[in-house]
Structure formats: structure tokens, C-alpha cells
Amino acid sequence: MQKTPLITAKDVDVFYGTKQALDKITLDIPEHKVTSLIGPSGCGKTTFLRCINRMNDLVDICRVEGQIEIAGQDIYAPEVDVVALRAHVGMVFQKPNPFPKSIFDNVAYGPKIHGLVSTKSDMEEVVEWSLRKAGLWEEVKDRLNETGTGLSGGQQQRLCIARAIAVKPKVILMDEPCSALDPIATAIIEELIDELRKKFTIIIVTHSMQQAARVSQRTAFFHMGNLVESGATKTIFTSPQDERTQNYITGRIG
Amino acid sequence: MTNPDANFLKGQKHLTRRYRAEQRFQWIGRIAIAASLTFLVFMVASIFWQGKGALITTKIALTVDLSTEMIDPANIKGASFDKIIKLALRTEFPEATKRKQKKRLYALVSSDAGFQLRDQILEGPALLGADQTIWVSASDDVDMLMKGHIDRNKPQNSRRLSDQQISWIDALLVKQVFNTGFFTNGDSREPELAGILSALVGSALSLLICFALSFPIGIMSAIYLEEFAKKGRWSDLIEININNLAAVPSIVFGLLGLSIFLNVFGLPRSSPLVGGMVLSLMTLPTIIIAARASLRAVPPSIREAALGMGASPVQATFHHVAPLAMPGFLTGTIVGMAQALGETAPLLMIGMVAFIVDIPGSILEPATALPVQIFLWADSPERAFLEKTSAAIIVLLIFLVLMNIIAIILRKKYEIRF
Amino acid sequence: MASDNMNTANSFNITSGNRSKFTETLVKAAMILCSLVAVAVTIGIVLSLIFEALEFFKRIPLSEFLFSTEWSPQTALRSDQVATEGKFGVIPLFTGTMLISAIAMCVATPLGLASAVFLAEYASKRTRDWVKPMLEILAGIPTVVYGFFAALTVAPFIRMTGGNVGLEVSSESALAAGLVMGIMIVPLISSLSDDVINAVPQAMRDASLGLGATHSETVKQVILPAALPGIAGSLLLAASRAIGETMIVVMAAGLAANLTANPLEAVTTITAQIVALLTGDQEFDSAKTLSAFALGLLLFIVTLALNYLSLRIVKKYREKYD
Numbered sequence: 001m002q003k004t005p006l007i008t009a010k011d012v013d014v015f016y017g018t019k020q021a022l023d024k025i026t027l028d029i030p031e032h033k034v035t036s037l038i039g040p041s042g043c044g045k046t047t048f049l050r051c052i053n054r055m056n057d058l059v060d061i062c063r064v065e066g067q068i069e070i071a072g073q074d075i076y077a078p079e080v081d082v083v084a085l086r087a088h089v090g091m092v093f094q095k096p097n098p099f100p101k102s103i104f105d106n107v108a109y110g111p112k113i114h115g116l117v118s119t120k121s122d123m124e125e126v127v128e129w130s131l132r133k134a135g136l137w138e139e140v141k142d143r144l145n146e147t148g149t150g151l152s153g154g155q156q157q158r159l160c161i162a163r164a165i166a167v168k169p170k171v172i173l174m175d176e177p178c179s180a181l182d183p184i185a186t187a188i189i190e191e192l193i194d195e196l197r198k199k200f201t202i203i204i205v206t207h208s209m210q211q212a213a214r215v216s217q218r219t220a221f222f223h224m225g226n227l228v229e230s231g232a233t234k235t236i237f238t239s240p241q242d243e244r245t246q247n248y249i250t251g252r253i254g
Numbered sequence: 255m256t257n258p259d260a261n262f263l264k265g266q267k268h269l270t271r272r273y274r275a276e277q278r279f280q281w282i283g284r285i286a287i288a289a290s291l292t293f294l295v296f297m298v299a300s301i302f303w304q305g306k307g308a309l310i311t312t313k314i315a316l317t318v319d320l321s322t323e324m325i326d327p328a329n330i331k332g333a334s335f336d337k338i339i340k341l342a343l344r345t346e347f348p349e350a351t352k353r354k355q356k357k358r359l360y361a362l363v364s365s366d367a368g369f370q371l372r373d374q375i376l377e378g379p380a381l382l383g384a385d386q387t388i389w390v391s392a393s394d395d396v397d398m399l400m401k402g403h404i405d406r407n408k409p410q411n412s413r414r415l416s417d418q419q420i421s422w423i424d425a426l427l428v429k430q431v432f433n434t435g436f437f438t439n440g441d442s443r444e445p446e447l448a449g450i451l452s453a454l455v456g457s458a459l460s461l462l463i464c465f466a467l468s469f470p471i472g473i474m475s476a477i478y479l480e481e482f483a484k485k486g487r488w489s490d491l492i493e494i495n496i497n498n499l500a501a502v503p504s505i506v507f508g509l510l511g512l513s514i515f516l517n518v519f520g521l522p523r524s525s526p527l528v529g530g531m532v533l534s535l536m537t538l539p540t541i542i543i544a545a546r547a548s549l550r551a552v553p554p555s556i557r558e559a560a561l562g563m564g565a566s567p568v569q570a571t572f573h574h575v576a577p578l579a580m581p582g583f584l585t586g587t588i589v590g591m592a593q594a595l596g597e598t599a600p601l602l603m604i605g606m607v608a609f610i611v612d613i614p615g616s617i618l619e620p621a622t623a624l625p626v627q628i629f630l631w632a633d634s635p636e637r638a639f640l641e642k643t644s645a646a647i648i649v650l651l652i653f654l655v656l657m658n659i660i661a662i663i664l665r666k667k668y669e670i671r672f
Numbered sequence: 673m674a675s676d677n678m679n680t681a682n683s684f685n686i687t688s689g690n691r692s693k694f695t696e697t698l699v700k701a702a703m704i705l706c707s708l709v710a711v712a713v714t715i716g717i718v719l720s721l722i723f724e725a726l727e728f729f730k731r732i733p734l735s736e737f738l739f740s741t742e743w744s745p746q747t748a749l750r751s752d753q754v755a756t757e758g759k760f761g762v763i764p765l766f767t768g769t770m771l772i773s774a775i776a777m778c779v780a781t782p783l784g785l786a787s788a789v790f791l792a793e794y795a796s797k798r799t800r801d802w803v804k805p806m807l808e809i810l811a812g813i814p815t816v817v818y819g820f821f822a823a824l825t826v827a828p829f830i831r832m833t834g835g836n837v838g839l840e841v842s843s844e845s846a847l848a849a850g851l852v853m854g855i856m857i858v859p860l861i862s863s864l865s866d867d868v869i870n871a872v873p874q875a876m877r878d879a880s881l882g883l884g885a886t887h888s889e890t891v892k893q894v895i896l897p898a899a900l901p902g903i904a905g906s907l908l909l910a911a912s913r914a915i916g917e918t919m920i921v922v923m924a925a926g927l928a929a930n931l932t933a934n935p936l937e938a939v940t941t942i943t944a945q946i947v948a949l950l951t952g953d954q955e956f957d958s959a960k961t962l963s964a965f966a967l968g969l970l971l972f973i974v975t976l977a978l979n980y981l982s983l984r985i986v987k988k989y990r991e992k993y994d
Contacts, residue, residue, distance in 0.1 A: 053562065083564055085686040088564075090562065092562075097553075097556065097559040099556065099559060099574055109560075113563070113564070164562075167563070170684060272886050275888060276889075279888035280790065283794060287790060289783060290783055290810060290855060291806055297818075301820075301821065475709065475710065477703060478700075478707045482703065494983075498980065501912060501913070502972065502976070506721075506968055506971060506975075507717075509721060510713070513724055514720050566696060568696045595814075596813070598815065626816075629816050632816075632823065644820075654813075
């Protein structure tokens with residue numbers, strides 16, 4: 001725990017036009033841990049998540065102030081190439097969004113555009129490795145050429161995870177990855193997340209406190225654009241310091 | 255029992271009146287639609303009815319003297335084939351002795367008959383040396399008579415064939431055959447010889463140029479406007495421009511082509527190159543508007559997925575979004591091309607209205623286009639050109655229908671559903 | 673596993689990507705250039721029309737062009753015959769254009785609106801699915817076909833009918849061209865108005881039906897008034913289309929520049945005259961040829977104004993209900 005954190009956010013403000021969505025967020029995120037961001041809808045947790053790989057840049061009216069460092073580098077520094085950044089900070093979205101291409105091409109896309117592999121056999125290896133890590137290999141190994149959109153919802157989401165890890169990012173951002181899935185598929189993904197943290201650092205936004213408790217080691221509670229408190233998941237859930245946290249986890253606000 | 259409200263749900267007198275008004279109102283709509291569609295059916299049917307005759311042409315059998323006296327086997331091309339034809343007609347009807355009579359007699363066969371005879375001999379030199387029976391094209395008047403467009407019961411000075419000519423025709427062996435010449439010939443002053451091939455080739459070349467210009471430019475600007483351009487004054491300006499261009503009268507594009515492409519750039523007049531350029535300017539707005547709609551239909555999650563993978567915006571667009579929108583691009587382009595194929599007025603402005611007999615060999619040679627050919631023939635006084643015009647319209651409509659069917663199939667087959 | 677040694681991602685380099693920045697800049701530049709083509713075309717149209725029209729107005733004063741009532745652009749047969757410069761008064765062409773467009777709108781407005789209301793409010797989905805494309809066919813038929821039909825079928829028919837009831841109809845009448853043109857623009861009005869009617873919020877229908885109005889009463893008293901601006905926009909667009917239509921009038925309306933409001937007489941239009949002036953061989957510098965560009969400029973201004981007005985109205989209308 002005393003190691004220097006992988007990601008440090010310092011006084012991060014986010015504005016959509018004139019509306020302030022995040023107010024002075026300061027948060028450290030340790031390596032090889034799962035950190036969950038929880039809070040009621042509209043509290044800014046997804047906004048914060050999207051700051052970490054600068055997906056917010058896509059919104060014209062969005063302005064980010066403050067500092068976010070990954071491995072000591074300020075990702076909002078002018079010399080940073082957003083595209084290169086996103087190769088290191090992958091993302092899994094709320095709704096599974098595989099490309100309407102073959103399963104193989106879905107996974108191979110990242111390594112291909114980033115020039116990570118040169119030969120076909122290397123690519124096959126990377127695809128297999130990623131699909132295995134995502135726990136999908138056994139289910140799809142015989143139909144890699146079928147389209148990714150033909151899989152079930154849970155399989156699609158695991159395909160998206162495989163696609164994200166194929167480029168070996170440092171960090172994987174997950175934006176409510178299970179909200180569109182049934183309980184069984186959710187359980188599989190949660191298991192997978194725990195497995196993945198050995199190699200990656202994971203930040204997950206979730207609506208479900210049970211999920212946060214199950215998968216994460218660290219938890220940060222957001223409320224109305226503020227970071228109310230953060231710390232070890234156990235501490236947050238058993239002895240929250242702030243009344244708002246207390247109210248949220250006991251179901252009084254939500 | 256005597257509750258006055260008991261009947262409140264039942265129809266009252268003024269309600270029946272209101273329902274009748276309702277029915278009337280619906281019928282007005284039905285009648286309006288029926289009127290438009292009846293017009294459509296009537297127009298197309300009348301054109302088909304008039305045009306079907308052009309698929310048939312009349313041939314006349316002549317017994318020609320192909321002895322070596324008339325044709326030197328060593329120099330076939332040097333022979334006077336017209337003379338042979340005329341001689342054959344005179345032999346058949348020796349009663350035609352006066353100059354005027356002879357002229358009327360010769361007018362029964364097409365002016366092309368001599369060439370047709372020559373071609374048949376060149377193909378089969380074995381014909382030479384004796385009398386042979388060969389088939390040559392009848393003139394358009396004979397053709398019209400055979401198709402029943404000339405009324406035999408009318409007095410002879412109010413029809414184009416005299417009684418004597420009709421008696422000659424009845425004595426001759428004539429047959430009606432499929433008119434291949436209509437599809438393989440260029441334009442001609444003689445209706446029985448006129449064909450649409452040169453116009454078709456001119457249209458095809460123009461469309462080729464039009465496609466080569468408007469497809470890439472249209473798609474690229476659609477992608478830029480939809481995926482990259484920041485909303486602002488520039489994109490608004492471009493947008494307004496595109497919407498206005500879509501509604502500018504086509505003839506104005508022709509004026510632009512005349513004064514800029516021909517007079518400023520000095521490109522060759524009447525050429526498919528300039529025709530295609532002018533058409534592409536008109537097609538551009540159609541393609542851009544359709545392509546943008548198609549891009550908008552690609553769900554944003556696809557863009558997010560690609561960008562989240564670390565694809566650059568250009569990569570995300572060209573690897574994922576554009577391929578998904580491609581069927582829409584193609585549909586819009588085909589619809590635009592179909593419009594371009596039917597366009598006439600701007601082509602008149604740049605001189606693609608010439609009398610073109612030869613098949614244009616390149617995009618720089620003078621050419622005409624199918625709709626312009628229709629316009630030219632529609633202006634010709636001969637009765638025989640009426641059916642040619644209708645037949646050319648049928649061909650044009652068939653091409654348009656085919657293009658639209660392809661567009662519909664593309665849309666149905668590859669429609670993005672998410 | 674071999675791929676575990678894939679080490680690129682481990683060196684945390686976020687300042688430069690692997691893709692070629694140069695190509696991407698090039699692609700973007702190409703895209704910007706392509707979207708500027710639309711602007712360039714507009715500029716090209718405006719410049720070429722203005723430039724040639726100015727040449728024309730050097731020879732024929734603008735006031736004569738706009739206010740003279742005689743149009744007969746005969747040019748000199750020989751180059752030394754300066755005296756026979758033609759008369760270039762645009763008024764008979766303008767009235768001819770308006771007459772034919774008005775006839776066309778009289779045909780197209782009731783047909784188009786009634787079709788649109790029926791399709792939007794009454795037709796079942798199945799009827800809609802085949803009637804709409806059928807109507808669109810009318811818009812897809814090349815205008816040269818309409819022109820042919822107007823000149824060879826409709827005009828003789830009108831002449832014959834007119835003759836039977838004792839009216840003198842010229843062989844190329846404004847009526848024939850206008851009627852056929854009206855049918856041609858029906859789908860334009862019906863599809864635009866259909867969209868507009870569909871954009872009226874369902875809540876308005878519900879409110880009226882909930883008060884016990886019949887469907888047709890709802891349409892007449894609630895929906896059509898609400899959709900009126902949008903419908904006006906579609907009518908303006910259709911009128912602009914009618915004014916700019918060329919082939920039908922070239923083939924069916926003729927070239928006689930009569931100043932008349934009688935639809936049974938032959939009239940000519942701006943577009944028909946442009947075609948007549950510019951087809952065939954002409955020296956480019958004569959007032960006759962140049963006058964075509966002045967006519968073109970007039971046509972462009974009129975249609976542009978109508979289009980712009982129409983787009984503005986429709987846009988405002990959409991914003992109201994979005």
C-alpha cells in the first residue's frame with residue numbers, strides 16, 4: 001500500500017459549458033488493484049472515468065482543469081498524444097459495443113493499428129491470449145470468423161474486454177460493464193475482473209454496491225460532483241466517515 | 255328507465271353529418287393519390303404503346319443481279335451497289351418509266367439498302383455471279399404502312415405513300431423482323447436507320463466521369479462535415495451551400511459549365527468529359543445529403559469503441575464508421591447517378607446536342623446523351639421518329655428502374671440495424 | 673506465452689502514436705478541400721452569371737431588360753447589320769414563367785396536400801409502403817419524358833377538347849405544360865408535407881381527439897394549422913422547382929414571347945429562352961448569347977430567394993417541435 005500510486009488526480013475540475021460536473025477531485029489509484037467509483041446517478045463518476053483516457057475530449061463543450069498523472073506523466077500536458085494515451089488506458093463501455101466484424105478482427109484491431117505485432121501467427125497468438133484472458137476462448141475458438149455482434153450480451157462484453165486487453169494497456173477503465181447483463185453473465189465478468197487485476201490496473205464505475213464490494217479493493221464515493229471519500233473498500237462499506245456515504249450505502253440516497 | 259343520459263353514447267343527428275364529412279375527407283385523399291398514379295400509369299403505358307413498334311422493322315426482299323458484269327469480284331468495294339438495288343426495283347416493276355415514278359419506286363427501300371447489300375456480299379462472297387434474293391431495310395414510310403400507321407383508306411394526296419407505291423409494296427415480299435439496328439446504330443436522318451447506341455455510349459461515358467468526380471468528393475465532404483467539422487460558421491456556410499445547390503435549377507449548372515468549363519478552361523465542347531463534370535456538380539448535393547444521413551445512422555458506440563481502443567479519429571472513421579455507412583453511400587450515389595442519367599437541360603447548354611452518328615470513342619469526342627437524343631427525336635417531324643422517341647424513353651426508363659432497384663436492394667440488404 | 677513478451681505497452685510512451693501523422697493530416701486536408709467544392713460551385717455559378725450578365729448590360733441597359741415588354745432577340749444576319757439588334761424585355765418571359773408555374777401549382781398543391789394528409793393520417797402502414805414509392809416514381813421520371821408526353825399527348829388532347837367546346841387553343845399552350853409540370857411536382861409537395869405533418873406532436877392529436885373531434889376535424893383544425901409554416905415551405909420549394917423547370921416548357925410551351933394571362937395561348941419562359949438562345953452555333957460575344965446569362969442570373973436569384981425562404985421557414989418550424 002505504501003507504493004507510489006499509478007494514477008494520481010489532483011484538483012480535477014470538469015465543466016460542460018458553464019456547468020461544473022466535477023469539483024476539485026483528488027484521488028490516488030494504486031497499481032494492480034481494482035478501484036471502484038460509486039455514487040448516485042449524475043454524481044460525476046463516469047465523467048471522472050472518462051477523464052483518465054481523455055474520452056471527454058470528444059465532447060466539444062467539455063473543459064478539464066487540474067492534473068491527472070499516470071506513472072508520473074501528466075496526461076493533459078500539451079505534448080501528449082491522446083491516441084497514444086488511449087492505447088495504454090483501455091476502456092470497456094456500459095453497453096457491449098463490439099465492431100460488426102469477425103470476433104478475430106475485433107480483438108486484432110488494437111494490436112493492428114498500434115503496430116504491436118507484425119506477423120499473422122503472432123496476431124493469432126495475441127488474439128488467443130486475449131480471448132483466454134477474457135475467459136472467452138473456449139466458447140468461440142471454433143468460430144473466430146463469425147461476427148462479434150452475433151454473440152450473447154455477456155459474451156459480447158467479454159469480447160470487448162478481450163479487445164481492450166489485446167494491446168496490453170496499463171489501465172483498464174470499465175464504465176458499468178455489467179449493467180446490461182444478466183446475473184450469470186455478471187458473475188462471470190466479476191470473476192474475470194478479479195483475475196485481470198494481476199496484470200492490469202482496473203477502475204470500474206458501478207451502480208451496484210454489492211458489485212463494488214465483491215470486486216474492488218479500493219472504493220471512491222462520488223456525490224454531486226464531489227469526491228466524498230475514498231479508501232479501502234472494506235473501510236468504506238463498514239465504517240464510512242461521511243454521512244452521505246453512510247446514507248448511500250444504506251440505501252437512503254441513490 | 256327514463257334517464258335522459260341513457261342515450262349519450264348513441265349517435266346523434268349531427269354526428270352522422272360529421273361522420274359523412276370524415277368520409278368525404280378521406281376520399282379526397284384517396285382520389286388525389288389515384289389521380290397522380292393514374293397519370294403516371296397512363297403516361298408510361300402510352301409511351302410503351304407508342305414505343306413498342308420501334309423494336310420491329312420492315313425488310314423487303316429484292317432479287318438482285320450479282321453477275322460479274324455488275325460486280326468485279328477482284329474489286330467488290332468498287333461496285334455501285336445503289337445502282338444494283340435500283341435496277342432490281344426497275345426489273346421488278348418495269349411499268350415505272352417516268353422520272354417521278356422511278357423516284358417513288360426507289361423511295362420504297364432505305365437509302366442504306368446499297369450498303370446493306372455490300373455488307374452481305376462482303377460477308378458471303380459466294381453470292382456473287384448470279385441472281386440472288388436478299389433482304390434490305392424498307393424506308394420509314396413503308397415501315398409505317400406495315401405497322402398500320404398509314405391509313406390506306408385516306409385519299410392518296412393526304413398520305414405519304416401514293417396508291418401506286420402501296421400496290422408495289424403489296425406486290426413485294428416484305429417481312430417484319432426484330433430491329434437490332436435500334437440498339438447497334440448511331441443517330442441517323444433516316445428514321446429506319448436511327449439507333450440509340452451512340453447516345454447510350456455518350457451517357458455511359460458522362461456518367462463514368464460524373465461518378466469518378468462526385469463519389470469521392472461527395473463522400474469525403476460528407477465524412478468531413480459529419481465526423482470532423484466543428485459546428486460553427488464554416489460548417490454552417492457549407493451546409494447552406496449544399497442545401498441551396500440541391501435546389502438550383504439544373505439549367506444554371508449548364509450555364510456554369512458553358513462559361514467556365516468551356517470558355518475559361520477551354521475544354522472540348524459537346525464532350526462527355528464536360529457533360530460528366532456538369533452532372534457531377536448536380537449530383538454532389540444528393541450524394542452528400544444521403545451520405546451524411548447514412549453516417550448519422552452509425553451508432554456512436556462504434557466510434558467510442560474505436561476511440562477507446564486508441565484509434566485516432568481518422569482511423570475510427572475510415573476503419574469502422576465509413577465501412578458501416580458504405581451501403582448508404584452507394585445507395586445515395588446510385589440515386590444521384592439515376593438523376594444525372596435523366597438530366598437534359600444542362601447538357602444542351604454545353605453542346606451535347608449535336609447530331610452524332612458515330613459511337614464516341616473517348617471522353618473528349620463530341621457525344622450526345624440518351625435524354626438529349628430523346629429531345630432531338632421528339633423534335634423531328636417524321637411519324638417514324640415518334641416511335642423511336644418512345645422506344646428511347648423506354649430504354650431510359652428501364653435503366654432508371656434498374657438503378658433504383660439496385661439501390662433498394664442495397665438498402666434492404668445492408669441496412670444497419672442496431 | 674510468447675505474447676506476454678510483447679513489450680510495447682509496458683514502456684509507457686504517451687507522447688507519440690504509431691500512426692503516420694502526415695497521412696492523417698493529408699486525409700483531413702483532402703476532406704476539407706472536398707467540402708469546399710460545394711462552396712466553390714456556388715461561387716462559380718454566381719461569378720460566371722454576374723460576369724457574363726454585366727457584359728450584356730453594357731450593351732442593353734438594365735432598365736430596358738427589366739421593364740420593356742417586348743422580347744425578340746433577333747441578331748444581325750451579317751456582322752455589319754447593327755441596326756437589327758433585338759429587343760430584350762424580360763417581362764413577357766417572366767409572366768410566361770409565372771403563368772405556367774401558377775398552373776402547375778394549382779394542379780400540384782391540392783393533389784400533393786391531399787395525398788400527404790391521407791398518407792400521414794389515414795393510410796395503413798402497408799398502403800404507405802407502396803403508395804409512397806409509387807409517388808416518388810413521378811419525381812424520378814426524367815423531365816424530358818414529361819416534356820415529350822406534354823407536347824405529343826396532352827397538348828393535342830387539350831387542343832381537341834378545346835376545339836370541341838369552341839375554344840381556340842394554340843398547339844403549344846401554357847396549360848399543357850403547366851398541367852404536366854404540376855403532376856411532376858406532386859411528389860415534392862406530398863413528401864415534404866408528409867414529413868411536416870408527421871412532425872406535429874402526437875400530443876396535439878390526442879388533445880383534439882380527446883375532446884371528441886373526428887379525425888378529419890382534428891386534421892383540419894389542429895394539425896394543418898400547426899403544420900402550416902412547414903407546408904408553406906414545401907410549397908415554396910415546389911414553386912422554385914416549377915420556375916426552374918426547363919425541358920417540359922422547351923418541348924411543350926414554345927418560344928412565342930406573348931404577354932398574356934390566357935392559359936390556352938402559347939407563352940415562353942425564362943428557361944425555354946435560355947435553351948433557345950444557347951443551342952446551335954452562336955458567336956459568344958453577341959448580345960443574344962449574353963442575354964441568356966442575364967436570364968440565368970434572374971432565374972438563379974428568384975429560385976435562390978425562394979429556396980432560402982423555404983429552408984428558413986422549415987427550419988424554424990422544426991425547431992418549434994423538436
